[in-house]
Amino acid sequence: MVQSLNTKVDITEKATSFHGLTTYGKVMIGDRAFEFYNDKNLNDYIQIPWEEIDYIAASVMMKGKKIPRFAIHTKKNGNFSFATQNTKAVLRAVNQYIPDDKMLRSLSFKEVLTRNVKRKVNRLRGKEK
Numbered sequence: 001m002v003q004s005l006n007t008k009v010d011i012t013e014k015a016t017s018f019h020g021l022t023t024y025g026k027v028m029i030g031d032r033a034f035e036f037y038n039d040k041n042l043n044d045y046i047q048i049p050w051e052e053i054d055y056i057a058a059s060v061m062m063k064g065k066k067i068p069r070f071a072i073h074t075k076k077n078g079n080f081s082f083a084t085q086n087t088k089a090v091l092r093a094v095n096q097y098i099p100d101d102k103m104l105r106s107l108s109f110k111e112v113l114t115r116n117v118k119r120k121v122n123r124l125r126g127k128e129k
Helices: 087-094 109-125
Strands: 009-017 023-030 033-038 045-049 053-061 066-074 079-084 103-105
Touching: 009 033, 009 087, 023 087, 053 087, 066 087, 079 087
Parallel strands: 053 103
Antiparallel strands: 009 023, 009 079, 023 033, 033 045, 053 066, 066 079
């Protein structure tokens, strides 16, 4: 059985983890860590202490009315992507432990495309960055 890092739980929400194969489970936000536990396999879990998180990037759609998924970027162990039933509530709970300057909005598809086209044009003109 897995031991939780948290001593107090703020919110628990159904979630999907996109780390490797897609797995379904629950996200638990507490006073010490962000935790994901798989519904079917109790040995499949992700525990990220708050001090290990570098920043969180959320995919925002429809001017903030819908947030389908978010990614946690850690200092050492890479990136973890999640989708929850109520992502806004989960991110509000996370915001109690992570400062605002570490909560970012992901670039949209159009912004990524525009940035790449500008980069290619600058390279062709000889203004490489």
